[in-house]
Amino acid sequence: MSSDTGSAKSADPHYEAFTAWSGQQGVRINGVQAAQISDRGSGIVAQRHIEAGEELVNVPTSTLLTEDSLPANLKSKFENLSIHGLLASFLASDYPQLKQYKEWAATWPTPNDFRECMPMLWPQSLRTRMHVRDSGKYACSMLPPAIGCGDWAHHSLVMFREAVGPGLLRKQEIKFQKDLETVQQVLPGISLESYRKDCLAMCPFADLFNHADEGCDVAFDDIDYTVTANRAYEPGEEVFVSYGSHSNDFLLVEYGFVLDSNRWDYVPIHDTLIPDILNHKSQRQKLDRVGYLGNYTLTSDGVCHRTQVAIRGLILDDKDFRRFVHGQENFDERDEAQANEFIATKVLQVYNWEAEEALQALKRVDDIGIQVQKGIMMKRWVQIRNMIQRAHRNYASLPI
Numbered sequence: 001m002s003s004d005t006g007s008a009k010s011a012d013p014h015y016e017a018f019t020a021w022s023g024q025q026g027v028r029i030n031g032v033q034a035a036q037i038s039d040r041g042s043g044i045v046a047q048r049h050i051e052a053g054e055e056l057v058n059v060p061t062s063t064l065l066t067e068d069s070l071p072a073n074l075k076s077k078f079e080n081l082s083i084h085g086l087l088a089s090f091l092a093s094d095y096p097q098l099k100q101y102k103e104w105a106a107t108w109p110t111p112n113d114f115r116e117c118m119p120m121l122w123p124q125s126l127r128t129r130m131h132v133r134d135s136g137k138y139a140c141s142m143l144p145p146a147i148g149c150g151d152w153a154h155h156s157l158v159m160f161r162e163a164v165g166p167g168l169l170r171k172q173e174i175k176f177q178k179d180l181e182t183v184q185q186v187l188p189g190i191s192l193e194s195y196r197k198d199c200l201a202m203c204p205f206a207d208l209f210n211h212a213d214e215g216c217d218v219a220f221d222d223i224d225y226t227v228t229a230n231r232a233y234e235p236g237e238e239v240f241v242s243y244g245s246h247s248n249d250f251l252l253v254e255y256g257f258v259l260d261s262n263r264w265d266y267v268p269i270h271d272t273l274i275p276d277i278l279n280h281k282s283q284r285q286k287l288d289r290v291g292y293l294g295n296y297t298l299t300s301d302g303v304c305h306r307t308q309v310a311i312r313g314l315i316l317d318d319k320d321f322r323r324f325v326h327g328q329e330n331f332d333e334r335d336e337a338q339a340n341e342f343i344a345t346k347v348l349q350v351y352n353w354e355a356e357e358a359l360q361a362l363k364r365v366d367d368i369g370i371q372v373q374k375g376i377m378m379k380r381w382v383q384i385r386n387m388i389q390r391a392h393r394n395y396a397s398l399p400i
């Protein structure tokens with residue numbers, strides 16, 4: 001499930017039975033149906049012309065599978081378990097209450113679907129590689145920096161690894177591991193594979209909508225969950241909702257796919273600023289005092305304003321720095337050129353080098369069992385490289 005250019009065909013019989021079952025639970029479905037979409041499993045398509053503002057799906061809140069719908073004797077067994085953990089324990093268990101979701105469960109992703117798309121389940125050969133440098137061999141990440149743990153291969157960053165916090169994947173793994181340990185103490189027989197089918201709340205039928213960076217309107221209260229058309233749709237067209245304003249790195253770690261076109265996409269560039277800016281106490285304090293410490297990002301349009309401030313902290317004297325922060329800068333071409341030079345060489349060239357290296361290393365991965373995973377990762381690195389190269393045009397006259 002890796003792209004947003006899929007084509008639709010009718011869903012298999014499981015989905016017909018699930019649609020009928022959803023109707024029996026009180027779910028109203030209007031003008032849309034489940035369909036199989038290449039590269040993203042199932043999805044929802046328009047059955048007929050749909051007008052903007054039409055209600056497409058209405059799900060009674062009482063039919064959602066949430067913490068509240070779990071058996072009391074399951075919940076009472078656990079303290080400090082996340083909702084994800086509780087739901088996963090229920091789905092992995094043999095509680096008789098599970099039987100009522102039989103038609104729904106037949107449409108859930110298989111363990112193999114998870115193995116293919118969720119980085120948490122990818123083998124080490126796709127996560128880490130050894131990088132040889134004059135002074136030795138380093139284990140570095142093949143995952144994009146936002147996802148991995150700061151294990152960059154670039155020489156300017158190797159010595160600052162410790163300063164880089166855990167990436168999105170590591171944070172997810174820490175949470176997962178903590179929940180799993182709690183669950184295994186209480187239910188020692190639980191299988192890891194079934195437990196991994198993780199969730200927060202499950203919403204019958206509406207969960208079939210795939211994500212786009214802009215989608216239908218979703219409203220939710222104590223009574224119902226409704227999806228309303230944000231624009232007109234033609235028959236056969238896929239109808240999306242938005243899971244949130246997420247970057248592709250986040251979508252990859254949490255949902256197992258990246259969008260081809262994502263207006264919310266960015267990459268964090270904190271790490272690349274560590275050697276020159278963030279590793280120096282006085283610079284950190286200076287930025288902290290004005291509220292500009294951390295959260296530095298890059299999009300195809302260039303670095304964010306916070307990054308510009310961080311770099312000005314390095315190249316301007318205190319007086320000019322304060323003026324810059326307050327938007328009263330005395331524009332000086334030399335300062336601008338110095339900042340551009342810093343961005344082009346210290347941020348973008350470093351990141352571009354990392355992307356090229358990771359792509360080369362990924363090309364060499366020839367394990368036949370992980371070609372889908374490799375494809376997703378290469379796609380993400382190519383996106384990152386393109387983002388860097390487009391941004392670079394703003395700061396240098398020659399291409400990277």
Ligand SMILES: C[S@@+](CC[C@H](N)C(=O)[O-])C[C@H]1O[C@@H](n2cnc3c(N)ncnc32)[C@H](O)[C@@H]1O
Nearest residue numbers: 001002003040041042207208209210211255257
């Ligand atoms: C809520 S489900 C949507 C229904 C799902 N496609 C299915 O077959 O059951 C979310 C999952 O669908 C897939 N997905 C959603 N939007 C996608 C997209 N734009 N491109 C690729 N996969 C997508 C991802 O695997 C994601 O974890």
